[in-house]
Amino acid sequence: MDGREIFARLNKVFQEVFDDPSIRLTPQTTADDIEDWDSLEHITLISAVEREFRMKFKMKEISSMKNVGEMAGIIQERAR
Amino acid sequence: MQELIYPFDPGVIIRKRKALKRALEAQEGPRLRKKIAVLGGSTTSDLVKTLELFLLDAGIEPVFYESEYAQYFQDAMFPPESLASFQPDIIWIHTTGRNIENWPTVRDSDQQVEEKLAAELGRFQAMWESLEKRFRCPIIQNNFEKPFFRLLGNRDAWDIHGRTHFTARLNGAFAQYAAEHQGFFLNDTDYLAADFGLRRWADPACWNMYKYAMCFEAIPAFTFSVANIIKSLFGKNKKVLALDLDNTLWGGVVGDDGVEGIEIGQETGVAQSYYEFQSYVKQLKDLGILLTVCSKNEEENALAGLSHPEGALRPEDFTLIKANWENKDRNIRETAAALDLLPESIVFADDNPAEREIVQAQVPGVLVPELEGVENYIAAIDRSGCFETTTFSQDDLKRGEMYKANALRAAQQASFGDYGEYLRSLQMHAVIDDFLPVYLTRITQLTNKSNQFNLTTRRFTTEEMETVYNSPDYIRLYGKLVDKFGDNGVVSVVIGRKNGEALDIELWLMSCRVLKRDMELAMLDKLAERCREQGLKTLRGFYYPTPKNGMVKGLYESFGFHKTAEEPDGSTVWELETGSYAPKCKVIAVTGNPVE
Numbered sequence: 001m002d003g004r005e006i007f008a009r010l011n012k013v014f015q016e017v018f019d020d021p022s023i024r025l026t027p028q029t030t031a032d033d034i035e036d037w038d039s040l041e042h043i044t045l046i047s048a049v050e051r052e053f054r055m056k057f058k059m060k061e062i063s064s065m066k067n068v069g070e071m072a073g074i075i076q077e078r079a080r
Numbered sequence: 081m082q083e084l085i086y087p088f089d090p091g092v093i094i095r096k097r098k099a100l101k102r103a104l105e106a107q108e109g110p111r112l113r114k115k116i117a118v119l120g121g122s123t124t125s126d127l128v129k130t131l132e133l134f135l136l137d138a139g140i141e142p143v144f145y146e147s148e149y150a151q152y153f154q155d156a157m158f159p160p161e162s163l164a165s166f167q168p169d170i171i172w173i174h175t176t177g178r179n180i181e182n183w184p185t186v187r188d189s190d191q192q193v194e195e196k197l198a199a200e201l202g203r204f205q206a207m208w209e210s211l212e213k214r215f216r217c218p219i220i221q222n223n224f225e226k227p228f229f230r231l232l233g234n235r236d237a238w239d240i241h242g243r244t245h246f247t248a249r250l251n252g253a254f255a256q257y258a259a260e261h262q263g264f265f266l267n268d269t270d271y272l273a274a275d276f277g278l279r280r281w282a283d284p285a286c287w288n289m290y291k292y293a294m295c296f297e298a299i300p301a302f303t304f305s306v307a308n309i310i311k312s313l314f315g316k317n318k319k320v321l322a323l324d325l326d327n328t329l330w331g332g333v334v335g336d337d338g339v340e341g342i343e344i345g346q347e348t349g350v351a352q353s354y355y356e357f358q359s360y361v362k363q364l365k366d367l368g369i370l371l372t373v374c375s376k377n378e379e380e381n382a383l384a385g386l387s388h389p390e391g392a393l394r395p396e397d398f399t400l401i402k403a404n405w406e407n408k409d410r411n412i413r414e415t416a417a418a419l420d421l422l423p424e425s426i427v428f429a430d431d432n433p434a435e436r437e438i439v440q441a442q443v444p445g446v447l448v449p450e451l452e453g454v455e456n457y458i459a460a461i462d463r464s465g466c467f468e469t470t471t472f473s474q475d476d477l478k479r480g481e482m483y484k485a486n487a488l489r490a491a492q493q494a495s496f497g498d499y500g501e502y503l504r505s506l507q508m509h510a511v512i513d514d515f516l517p518v519y520l521t522r523i524t525q526l527t528n529k530s531n532q533f534n535l536t537t538r539r540f541t542t543e544e545m546e547t548v549y550n551s552p553d554y555i556r557l558y559g560k561l562v563d564k565f566g567d568n569g570v571v572s573v574v575i576g577r578k579n580g581e582a583l584d585i586e587l588w589l590m591s592c593r594v595l596k597r598d599m600e601l602a603m604l605d606k607l608a609e610r611c612r613e614q615g616l617k618t619l620r621g622f623y624y625p626t627p628k629n630g631m632v633k634g635l636y637e638s639f640g641f642h643k644t645a646e647e648p649d650g651s652t653v654w655e656l657e658t659g660s661y662a663p664k665c666k667v668i669a670v671t672g673n674p675v676e
Contacts, residue, residue, distance in 0.1 A: 019098030040125050043289075047296040048095040059285050 001079045006053075006072045013048050017041065027069025053079065084137045086449070086464045090300040097129060104136040110626055111141040112314055112539070117168035118144060119152035121179035122293040130299050134307035138316045149291070152179070156207035159214060169541065170310060171211055172220040175204075176269065176293035177227055177247065186231070186241045193240045201253050208257070208264065216543035218263045220309055223251045225273035225294075228282030262521075263542045265313075265470055267306050276301055308465035314539060315528030318447060318466040321364060322415055324430035325375040325382055325403070328451065329361075329393065330354050334385035335377055345390025353454040358392035360458045365397055369467055370419065370483060372400040374411045374428065379403040399483045408435050409442035419483060420592035422531065422628065427466055429457070471521055471542075485566035486593055503598060503667040506563040510599065512606045513673040515549050515556045522570045523558055526589060531628040533600075534589040535621065535635065553578050555610050559603050561594055561668070568594055572603050576611075582618035582655075583611050588635075601665035604639055608661040618655050625650040639664075 011025045018036050031037040037045070049071070050056055055078045057065075065071050083092055083100060093100065114135075118124050128144050135142045145166045147155045152173055155163055181203070182196035204221075211219055227236075227243040236242030251270055258266050273281040276298050283295035294302060311317065326333045331343030331350050343351040344358070365371050371393075375382055382403035386395045395401070400418055402411040408430070416423045424445030430436050431451050440448045449460040461467075489506065496502035515523060520542070527540045540548070548554050559572035572590040576583040585607075590600055611619060621636040623629075633650075637643070641654035 013095065016095050016099065017097075019102065043286075043292070043296060044094055044097070044126065048091070051091040051095070051297075059289060062289065 001076060003072060003076065006075050006079075009052055010049065010068065010072060010075075013052050014045070017045050017048050025068050027067060027072065029068040030066065049075075055079070081137050084134055085447070086304070086460070088300060088304075090297045093130065093133065093300045094296065097133065100133055101129075101136070104133065109139060110628075111136075111139055113141045113143065114169045114310070114314065115143045115145070115166060116310070117155075117163060117166060117171045119147045119155050119171060119173045121150050121152045121175040122287070123149065123291045124174055126292070126296070126299055127174065127303050131303040131307055134304055135310060138307065138311045140310065140314060140316065150179075153203065153207060156211050164214075168215060168217055170218050170220065170313070171215060172267070172306060173207065173222065174293075175222055175224075177224050177243075178287060178293045180224070180247075180250070183243060184241050184246055188241060190240060193246075197246065197249060197253075200250060204254070205257070208261075212261075212263070216547065218265060218313055218541055218543070220265050220267050220306060221254065221258075222267045222269040223254045225269050225281065226278055228278065228284070265309050267309060269302070272302055272305055273298075304465065308468040309470060311465070312468040312470040313528070313541070315525075317468060317529075318369075318427045319421060319425040319529075320370045320372060320415070320419065320427065321361065321461070322372045322374040322412060322426050322428045323361065324432065324435065325373060325377055325385055327431040327454075328429060328457075329358055330385060330388065330391070331454070335381045339384045339388055342385060342388065344388050347390075350454065351390070353457075355390070355392055357454060357457045360462070362392050362397060364461075364467060367467065367469060370399045371397055372415050372419075373398055373403055374408055374415065374430075375403045376405055376408070377403040400487070407438065409439050412439055412443050412446060420532075420595065427461065427464070429461065471525055482566060482568055482593060485568075488565050489563075499596075500667065506565070506597070506667075508561060508563045508597065508668040510562070510602050510668045510670045511560040511673065512557055512602060512670050515558055516673055517549075519558055519560075519570050520545055520549060523573050526570065526573055526591065527587065530589040530591060531626070532592050532631055533595065534587075534626075534629050535585070535632055536587055536624050537626050537629060538587050540587075548575060555583055555607070555614070555616075557603060557606055557610070559590075559599060559606075561597065561599055572599055574603055574607055576607065576619075578614075578616065579620070581616055582620050583607075583616045585619065585621045588621070598665050598667050600635070601639075602668045602670055605663040605665050606670065608656075608658045608663075611658045612661075617658055619658055620644075621654040621656075623652045623654070 007025060011023065014023045014025060015021050018034060023034065046057060046062060053075050055075065057074065061074055081100065081104060083096070118128055124146050128146060132142055145163055145168060152175060156173070180200060182200045184193045184196050188196070208219060208221070224247045227247060230236040230244055232239055232242045236244040238245055254266060258264050273294070281294050281298050286292040286295050323329055331354055332341055334342050344354045345351045346355065361371065373382060379401065382401060383395050386393060400415055402415060404411070412426060412428060413423060416426060422445070423443045427447045427449065428436070428439050429449065429451055436448045439446055447464065447466050449464050451457050451460055493502050496505065524540055524542050524545045527538065531537065548556065555576045555578070557574040558570050560570050561568045571594045573587060574585065575587040576585045608619065621641055623633060623636065625633065636654035639656065641656040643652055644655050645653040
């Protein structure tokens with residue numbers, strides 16, 4: 001799975017979870033960039049991403065991810 | 081909405097929640113607005129948002145109160161102003177094993193374990209009693225899932241120090257409380273967690289990071305269960321199971337294979353599976369669910385198949401048999417009409433996806449479970465939650481017989497020249513009087529499921545009905561109708577509130593199974609009589625239109641009331657003077673409550 005594919009799929013997940021088709025993710029996107037991305041929606045997002053990529057984040061990863069780029073990095077690593 | 085019907089995909093519900101909510105809110109149709117207080121022992125945010133979807137899909141528009149994080153006990157014991165003024169219609173206490181405060185340890189003596197059990201139970205009972213006294217509304221309480229670790233291994237299940245054993249005892253005590261208290265219902269978390277898979281359910285990451293008591297993907301199944309209880313309490317249950325025959329109730333095609341060629345009974349695994357399904361269906365009938373046939377078949381063949389000596393069902397288990405070559409959507413509509421029910425009361429069971437699709441598309445509101453493989457039929461119906469049973473009255477047990485007696489009456493009616501002659505031939509006898517405690521469950525049930533012959537469509541919870549029952553401000557009447565074909569049970573309810581010298585009729589409903597029997601006239605006669613006895617000079621009736629109650633739009637007019645007001649939404653107010661009232665019903669002999 002290359003980075004582009006991961007980003008395309010992540011983008012779709014984000015659009016659906018936040019019900020906002022205008023979302024365009026970049027590696028630098030953080031919770032501050034998306035209006036509804038608060039701590040409550042965060043778990044919905046993590047759960048949807050995990051299901052999309054059929055993987056589980058570790059607790060430590062969830063608390064240390066700083067932006068979407070890091071999230072994609074973990075997904076890519078896990079997919080190998 | 082397909083995404084919300086069992087077997088739903090929890091991933092889709094989580095991910096598309098916002099779009100689903102948007103679509104549900106855009107749907108037309110009436111909604112019942114209900115206030116639900118969620119007293120949580122863990123995070124409730126996503127529970128509430130998911131529960132909302134299931135309720136909206138059932139035509140219930142919830143408004144929620146949520147405790148501050150884990151404040152369930154404080155809220156229940158000392159309701160804050162925000163909860164007190166919320167005046168919930170339903171309270172859901174969302175506690176789990178994470179909220180048990182008095183776990184036994186292996187160092188405890190027997191005596192100490194007993195004390196801990198009593199302390200834990202005492203905490204919960206105190207909450208229930210406080211809430212019951214304060215709010216008088218139904219309470220839904222989770223029981224406990226099994227613990228996520230077993231310190232003693234298998235011994236945990238029977239040693240009094242084991243958490244598994246302790247949990248089971250608490251659940252036993254909760255069940256006993258539920259059995260002894262009306263208006264108290266358990267959400268069987270123990271079953272749900274086991275069914276989902278306890279190991280996944282008890283995801284410690286979900287608890288430690290987000291304070292959710294269960295894994296995130298379990299939330300849809302968990303809240304679906306709560307939604308089913310709420311739907312049932314507000315009369316949103318299904319009433320009829322319409323069944324296809326070939327490859328649904330037996331293997332093979334009876335018209336082609338002959339009765340001896342169909343698979344049903346104990347001979348093969350497949351035959352046993354069909355037998356098991358037939359037995360399940362028969363148990364639904366015992367619960368008061370009406371069974372009908374909706375099959376493309378010659379009727380003769382259908383009856384032959386149902387009479388198969390190895391089958392569990394018999395032709396007489398069915399209230400109505402539609403075996404013909406018409407389209408099934410048409411047969412389903414006719415079934416609803418023949419039973420005086422709305423199509424949305426029907427569950428349609430058919431193995432053929434094409435038939436399912438046509439019914440689904442043509443008859444909105446019918447629930448069409450996905451039946452794929454006879455071994456999965458029971459699960460598909462059982463887990464859809466559409467027959468969830470919260471209240472259960474003696475009338476439920478007899479419902480099938482009553483509808484069948486109706487069919488006999490219809491057959492007789494055809495042989496009379498004059499309708500009055502027919503009515504007199506029925507030898508009707510009614511009991512019309514103030515409510516009796518023994519009928520309160522049935523009366524409340526009627527207020528929650530009568531839609532058509534219902535002037536105000538006012539719903540009552542058990543607690544509200546008890547308040548009405550105990551108050552001197554009301555005139556209450558129930559009507560029970562018996563005729564030569566059988567006992568129809570309690571079929572009509574009228575509740576009027578005294579307002580000066582008038583009686584405001586807040587509720588007037590009648591079961592459609594006794595339409596056109598002049599029962600409404602008998603009720604009116606008695607109501608006018610009671611008013612006169614109590615010095616009430618005016619009867620004031622209200623009609624509030626809904627999409628379903630058009631049949632009673634002109635009821636008060638036909639009674640001789642005169643209209644005093646009409647609102648732009650079609651609501652009308654009517655009045656009748658009781659002084660000059662002359663009884664109208666001539667075909668029913670009426671008596672009062674039995675004298676003790």
